[in-house]
Amino acid sequence: MRIFYHPILGKLEEKRKITLEVDGKKIAAYEGEPIAAALLAAGIRVLRMSPKREEPRGVFCAIGRCTDCVMIVDGQPNVRTCVTPARDGMKIQTQKGLGKWAKKL
Amino acid sequence: MKDRLKSTPGAWVISREILEASPGYPSKEELKRKPVIVIECPEEIPCDPCETICPRGAIVVGEPITNLPRIDQDKCNACGLCIPICPGLAIFLVDNTYSEKEATVSFPYEYYPLPKEGDEVNAVNREGEIACKAKVLKVRDPKSHDHTSVITIVIPKEYSNQVRGIELQQKVDKNE
Amino acid sequence: MKVFDATDVVVIGGGAVGCSIAYHLAKEGIDVILFERGNLASGASGRCGGMVVQLYGRELNIDKTRKRLNLTQLNTHRLLELQDKIGDFEYKQIGSFDIAVSEEEWNSLKKLVEIQHKLGDNEIELLDEKQTREIMPIFGDRTVFGSRYRPSDGNLNPFKLTYLLARAAKKHGAVICTNNKIEEIIEDNGKVIGVRSCIGKTKAKWVVNATNAWASQLTKEVEIIPVREIAMITEALPELRSCPFEARFEGEFAYGTTQTKDGNLLIGGPGLPTGEPGNYNYYDEFIRLSETKRCAEYLCGFFPSLRHVNVIRSWAGTMAFTPDGVPFIGPIPNKEGLLVVAGFADGMADAAAVGELITEYITQVKFISIPMEIFDPGRPCPKIEWPHPYVHETLHEFLAKKYNNLELANKRINQI
Amino acid sequence: MGKETMNVELAVVGGGPAGLAVAAKAASYGVQVTVFDENERPGGQLFKQIHKFFGSKEHQAGIRGHDIGYSLLSQCEEFGVKTMLNTVVWGIEKNMLGIQNNGRTYTIKTKKTIIATGASENPLCFPGWTLSGVMGAGAAQTMMNVHRVQPGQKALMVGSGNVGLIVSYQLLLAGIKVAAIVEALPKIGGYMVHAAKIRRTGVPILTSATICEARGENEVEEAVIASIDEKGNVMEGTQRVLPVDLICIAVGLRPLAELCWMAGCKFMFLPVLGDHVPIHDENMRSTVKDIYVAGDVAGIEEASTAMEEGRLAGIAVAEELGYLGSEEADEKKNLARKRLESLRLGPFGDTRAEAKRKLTESEVNR
Structure with a gap:
């Protein structure tokens, strides 16, 4: 849920709206906000499944240190969504385990 | 309402005795006599905006900056400039001379939405418990307050020593 | 107690x-x-x-x-x-590879394997370029002449x-x-x-x-001759079909990679000389920017597809050799x-x-x-005669010699 | 791996309160400064500090953190500080930095380097702590105050230091309910005034209490809390289940000092300051020539001290680079040190002041 009105920060500033594709579904986001914030605003809190036990993981540190929020972004796994700015048309997938690499290794 | 979680007693609470003994707290006579500023700041932290903002030099922290703020009630005219500047939201204005049976309490408030003047609200004590009904007398939120509004409520006089705020105006789920 | x-x-x-x-x-x-x-x-x-x-x-x-x-x-x-x-x-x-990156190396490797076979080490295999690439498809275009391969x-x-x-x-x-x-x-x-x-x-x-x-x-x-080695580890990757391998770098000691069970690719190789001569400074376990860069650059030559892979940690350690x-x-x-x-x-x-x-x-x-x-x-x-036992450059030279000494090699071959 | 090399007179790693303060100060004397930051925008954690700061007028007390951030940014702009954003500094060696920007790697040659990389939050492990919805208090703060997104609807706060208390208050400001604050010690860790303003809303603060478990299918659905005895053992029968979807962990911070380790700085273990802390002298210079530290990386304190340390380092660097005469610099440094001292007074500051003294008086500095 977005905080449209904040008693100290005031009204939410209008920014350019963009569209992200998350696991095939389209969601709205603001340009430049971290992908994780856009997903949280859309109510998506599980970002990946852990490799060994396939347990759900979400945002933990939000400053790019813990790598708990990594997802597959435009075919590249292990992208830290909490510090990666959202750009229009990005394709984002829930990362299962190590994820699939679009680029050949 | 199901049994609500009770805060651990003594864990944080500043006893009335400690508060009243601190140099920012007015005496009983002063509280009776005139509108007074009440500073509930009993810990030595490095902070002095209350001193800086007071135009009459009534609040003194001095050196070192961790001194507890002391207030000279004779110099203080209860203008209330210190209420919104206090980073700890620990300064209040209590006026027991408002009317025969009623007192006013002014306090800083930063929540959304703000109450409106004339609203009937629940006044709460330092523990967040509802103490009594109150009427909102004034809501001041000028730009200089930087989003810390000062709200003045009217309450029965006997509560003026415990009421320090109002119930949040957010819709609270009563089941919890 | x-x-x-x-x-x-x-x-x-x-x-x-x-x-x-x-x-x-x-x-x-x-x-x-x-x-x-x-x-x-x-x-x-x-x-x-x-x-x-x-x-x-x-x-x-x-x-x-x-x-x-x-x-x-x-x-x-x-x-x-x-x-x-x-x-x-x-x-x-x-399995693991020892890779020849020059014609000269390839020739000496061939000879070496031949001798090893003669001595009854039948497991060791000599793989030409094509065979090497088949087992390890992530090799890029860098010239790989062939390799010595031990499956066990x-x-x-x-x-x-x-x-x-x-x-x-x-x-x-x-x-x-x-x-x-x-x-x-x-x-x-x-x-x-x-x-x-x-x-x-x-x-x-x-x-x-x-x-x-x-x-x-x-x-x-x-x-004991301590030798400073550096290592880096990448983010977890899918199985690369990547055997551990070693390859010499510009006459220096070998660089190598190996993939952990969790998928992280471990890469490592010699560190750069540090410390003052005579200062017993080999036990220097700080990692330096220039050496990680050098190591990464070299290995990206072998595996160009790893260029966009993130390195998540790097460190230095101490290996030991006897004279x-x-x-x-x-x-x-x-x-x-x-x-x-x-x-x-x-x-x-x-x-x-x-x-x-x-x-x-x-x-x-x-x-x-x-x-x-x-x-x-x-x-x-x-x-081996060194000007000072703990001068790094000399050690590198020494190791290079040790691995490359064709004269000694030929002598030994003739003895068999 | 690129071969590009850039030259920078003063490189500041980290564009948070300390980094920006260094940059603005040094640049005001004419030093050419470039700030490197990993994020899309500078300011570090300053823009999520939406409360009014303590301190005195010189410390900009009574002003909200984000406003201080804006004024620092405009100062930086005024003095021509360059910023390289979305840039990771991955390596350091003597007068060289390795940076990565947009998938490319560069080498930066510097005359002086300031490491102002800040801190990261300590995690706390309990069954279910990996569930989505368990996050650092600072993470929740970032989401709601910077990105304007609610990280949950109903929260449990674990830890009652100033971070725990301030973030609890800010959760309330953002319209998020706070079920309780639990604190393992018998007393709250933060300022009484912060606790008082939260208590006025009725949020319970439970001391000698801990979180036992987070439960939920994929995300947090409930939290189990319980009282603990003096030894820290859960007292049977005191367990309570709280329906929450957000558990914030505020159990301290530790310096993000990897670059200092890599640079070869000497360290001292000082638990009061968060962990191993790079030893520095009273000019914020580390034990490695040309490398300075400032802010939380040099010991966990708060944003005001971080900025003062930054200013101090900025003056020292400007002097070293010849932009300031030593007399003038000494005078300015002494003022900055005085301001720092005053922030480290009182029962909350004493232990930090003592630890900082140990750092600056360490023999390694000589």
Whole structure:
């Protein structure tokens, strides 16, 4: 849920709206906000499944240190969504385990 | 309402005795006599905006900056400039001379939405418990307050020593 | 402190080798205390790539090489058995490469393999460029002339190996004492009687110095050449079908990669020279920007597709060499009760077997039959003449020579 | 791996309060400064500090953190500080930095480097702590105050230091309910005034209490809390289940000092300051020539001290680079040190002041 009105920060500033594709579904986001914030605003809190036990993981540190929020972004796994700015048309997938690499290794 | 979680007693609470003994707290006579500023700041932290903002030099922290703020009630005219500047939201204005049976309490408030003047609200004590009904007398939120509004409520006089705020105006789920 | 007063054997060093010795001794019912100055695996064991390469390098001194191979081959068998006994340390025999990146190297490699075959090492294979690329498809366009390939080589998780060995040793009654530096090995009349650490003296009939690169600090009789190595690890990747491999870089010591069970690719190689000459500064475990850059650049040449892969950590560690390249395993002459186990360039390739070898020596019960003589720390060690033993550049030159010495190679070939 | 090399007179790693303060100060004397930051925008954690700061007028007390951030940014702009954003500094060596920007790697040559990389939050492990919805208090703060997104609807706060208390208050400001604050010690860790303003809303503060478990299918659905005895053991029968979808962990911070380690700085273990802290002298210079530290990386304190340390380092660097005469610099440094001292007074500051003294008086500095 977005905080449209904040008693100290005031009204939410209008920014350019963009569209992200998350696991095939389209969601709205603001340009430049971290992908994780856009997903949280859309109510998506599980970002990946852990490799060994396939347990759900979400945002933990939000400053790019813990790598708990990594997802597959435009075919590249292990992208830290909490510090990666959202750009229009990005394709984002829930990362299962190590994820699939679009680029050949 | 199901049994609500009770805060651990003594864990944080500043006893009335400690508060009243601190140099920012007015005496009983002063509280009776005139509108007074009440500073509930009993810990030595490095902070002095209350001193800086007071135009009459009534609040003194001095050196070192961790001194507890002391207030000279004779110099203080209860203008209330210190209420919104206090980073700890620990300064209040209590006026027991408002009317025969009623007192006013002014306090800083930063929540959304703000109450409106004339609203009937629940006044709460330092523990967040509802103490009594109150009427909102004034809501001041000028730009200089930087989003810390000062709200003045009217309450029965006997509560003026415990009421320090109002119930949040957010819709609270009563089941919890 | 009673427990530390006296014991049969004191093992100094809590790496894979030290823990293996403690485990094997304890299993035979011998009282053993292991002292480690940091934490288990905080030295070379915890900083290595976990590669189990039975025959590193291109030493053409065939006698030595063959005898070394006996030990490492035994180790490979023992690791498999150990994994059943003490728990999974992710040991997998996935093969390893030694890659020729020049025509000259390729020719010498061909000769080397030929000799190895003649000597009965039938496992070693010579693969041409096409075969090499088939097994390891992630090689880029960089010229790969061919490779020497041993299918039974592999890798393991060195932390798990060390900790599992320590746990098994404890189960058999060994005492593991970490964060306790041994200041001195105490002698009396040419006989070792114990050790002194910050918690006091511990009497022992035997002292095993298993500190590898740090061995000469406690036992002056042996000369160990510490070599600074750096390593980096990438984010977890899907299985790359990537065998551990080594390849020389501009005449320097080998760079290599290996993929961990979790998918992270470990890459490593020689660090740059650091410290002032004569300053004993090889034990420099700081990592430097320029060397990580150099290492990454070099390996990106081999694997161009790894260019967009993130490196998540890097560190430096200390390898150890003896002057002649063969480890020291055994008693120090005229120092009754003192054993030294040091000078492994790759402790993972020896850990399991060395544990047995030392136990055999102490208990005087033979259950394996590897002659220890060639590892004798008292052997005459042909020293290479260096201007100063701890000048880094010279060491690199030395190693380059050691790996490239065609003249010596030809001489040895003619002798066969 | 690129071969590009850039030259920078003063490189500041980290564009948070300390980094920006260094940059603005040094640049005001004419030093050419470039700030490197990993994020899309500079300011670090300053823009999520939406409360009014303590301190005195010189410390900008009574002004909200984000406003201080804006004024720092405009100062930087005024003095021509360059910023390289979305840029990771991955390596350091003597007068060289390795940076990565947009998938490319560059080498930066510097005359002086300031490491102002800040801190990261300590995690706390309990069954279920990996569930989505368990996050650092600072993470929740970032989401709601910077990105304006609610990280949940109903929260449990674990830890009652100033971070725990301030974030609890800010959760309330953002319209998020706070079920309780639990604190393992018998007393709250933060300022009484912060606790008082939260208590006025009725949020319970439970001391000698801990979180036992987070439960939920994929995300947090409930939290189990319980009282603990003096030894820290859970007292049977005191367990309570709270329906929450957000558990914030505020159990301290530790310096993000990897670059200092890599640079070869000497460290001292000082639990009061968060962990191993790079030793520095009274000019904020580390034990490595040309490398300075400032802010939380040099010991966990708060944003005001971070900025003062930054200013101090900025003056020292400007002097070293010849932009300031030594007399003038000394005078300015002394003022900055005085301001720092005054922030480290009182029962909350004493232990930090003592620890900082140990750092600056360390023999290694000589």
